[in-house]
Amino acid sequence: MSFGARPRAVLALLGTLGLSLAAAALPASAADGVPTAPTQLFNGYRNCATDADRPTYLSALGNVVVEGIPGTTDATGNSPVSVRYEAWPVADPSRTQTVTRDRATPGYEAKGVLSGMLVDGQTYAWRAQTVAGDAASDWSAPCYFTIDSTRPVGTPTVTSPNYPPNQWNQGGDPVRFTLSANGDDDVTGFQFSWTQPLPVIDLADFDDHGVPQPRDPYADSAHFVRADAPGGSATVDLVPPYGGSGTLTVSGLDRALNPSDTTSYSFLVRGTAPTVTPSDPSPEFGDTTTFTLRPDAALQSRSPVVSYSVHTVNGPDGDRTFDVAAAADGTATTQLTMDGVNGEHVEVTSRSADGWVSDPTFWDIDYDTTPxxxxxxxxxxxxxxxxxxxxxxxxxxxxxxxxxxxxxxxxxxxxxxxxxxxxxxxxxxxxxxxxxxxxxxxxxxxxxxxxxxxxxxxxxx
Structure with a gap:
C-alpha cells in the first residue's frame, strides 16, 4: 500500500542520514548542556502509543521509521548529538535491536530505521535516548506498535435503499449507502470515492522541524467512515459531485489502513438539468442578453434549488464560471454579453439546498466574426x-x-x-x-x- 509521496520521499533519503546499527555515537560536546530524553516520538509517521494494550498498527514494507526530537538542558545549544533507539519484540524482550542516528540537531526530528527483526502480526516496543559524548539521557517511555502488512481478504458490499441499481431514480436526495465488511473482523473502516482509482492515503504533513503532523483519515467524512464494529458496517449519505448516473468505489480498511480489493456501486438518475431561456433567441456578437434559469420541476420538489453555476467558454479572457443566486421558487436571471469570438457557449448546473448538483444544460449560438x-x-x-x-x-x-x-x-x-x-x-x-x-x-x-x-x-x- 502507498501512503503518499512525502513519506515515500523521506524513506528514500534515509540512506543519506548516517544511520548505523549498534554503532557508537560520534564524539559530541556536552558544552551545550546535559542531554535530555527525546520528545515528539513517532513510528511510521504516526503517533507513539504508550499503552502496550493499544499499540499503533503499522503496515511495514520490511522496516519502520522511528523518530524523536533530541534535546539538552541548554535550550540555545545546537551542537550535534546522537539519538539511540532500542527496540524489542514484546513477546521476547531479549531480542533487542539498537539503532543510532549520529549528528542529530537538538530541536529537530532525528530518524532511525528498524529492520530485519519485524514479523507480520507481532507487537514491538521501542524507546529513545539522547547521547552527547559520554553523557546519555534517560530513556523515553516505551512506544508500542504492531506490524500488520496483510490486506483484508474480503471485499465489502455496498447497498442503497433509495437509489437501487439497474433502474431509473429521481435525483435530488442524498444517496444513502450501507457499506458492509460482511463479518471480516480485519476490517475496521471504509474508504470511498466517486472517482477511480481511490486516492492515495496521505499519513502526515511535516513542520519546519521535521515533526510529523499525523492525519486521521476518518476525519475526512467525504471519503472515510469507521465501521460500527470490526467486521461490521457503516451508513453514509452522499451527494454525487455531478448529475446523471453515479458510481461509488469502496474499499475496506484494516487498523493499519491496508485496503481490501475495491467494489463499485452504480446507479441511474433521471435528468435534473435546469432550463436556460434567452430573452433574444438569436443574439449577435456584442449584444447583452438576459437569460432566465429555471429548475427541473421534480428536482425542485425534492430539494429547492438555491443557486446556479454558469460557465462560459472561449471568451476574450478565457473560460469563466460564476454563481447566480436563485429566488424562492428556484428561478434566477443573469445577463451575458455575447463576446466569444467563435460564438457563445454556456453551461449551467443547479445546486439544491441539500448540496445536490444537477447534470448540466447547454445553450449555444454560433456566429461569424471574421471580416x-x-x-x-x-x-x-x-x-x-x-x-x-x-x-x-x-x-x-x-x-x-x-x-x-x-x-x-x-x-x-x-x-x-x-x-x-x-x-x-x-x-x-x-x-x-x-x-x-x-x-x-x-x-x-x-x-x-x-x-x-x-x-x-x-x-x-
Missing part, C-alpha cells in the same frame, strides 16, 4: 493581376464595433490599419512574384477584443 475580404484585381481562390500590378483589398466587418484590422500577406510582417466610421477599410498591395499567395486578417473591436481571423487565398498571374 469579409474582397479584391477586384486578385479574386479569392482565383487568378488575377501580375507581378508589379497593384491590387486593392477591402475589409468589411460582420459585427458591430470594429475599429481596426491587422493583416499580413504571405511571408510579410503584420500591419494594423484603422477602420472607417462604418467599420470598413481598404489596403493596397503589389506582388513581387507570381504564383499562389494569400493573406490573414482579423478585426479588433472598440473594447479591445481580437476577433476571429480569416484566410484569403489567390494566385498571382
Amino acid at each position: 469579409t475580404v474582397t479584391s477586384d484585381v486578385y479574386p479569392e481562390d482565383g487568378y488575377g493581376g501580375g507581378v508589379g500590378v497593384p491590387g486593392t483589398f477591402t475589409f468589411t466587418p460582420k459585427v458591430k464595433g470594429v475599429v481596426s484590422y491587422t493583416y499580413a500577406f504571405d511571408s510579410e510582417p503584420e500591419v494594423t490599419v484603422a477602420a472607417g466610421a462604418d467599420g470598413t477599410t481598404s489596403v493596397d498591395w503589389t506582388p513581387g512574384s507570381a504564383g499562389p499567395d494569400g493573406l490573414q486578417v482579423y478585426a479588433t473591436t472598440r473594447s479591445g477584443i481580437q476577433l476571429a481571423a480569416y484566410s484569403y487565398s489567390f494566385t498571382v498571374n
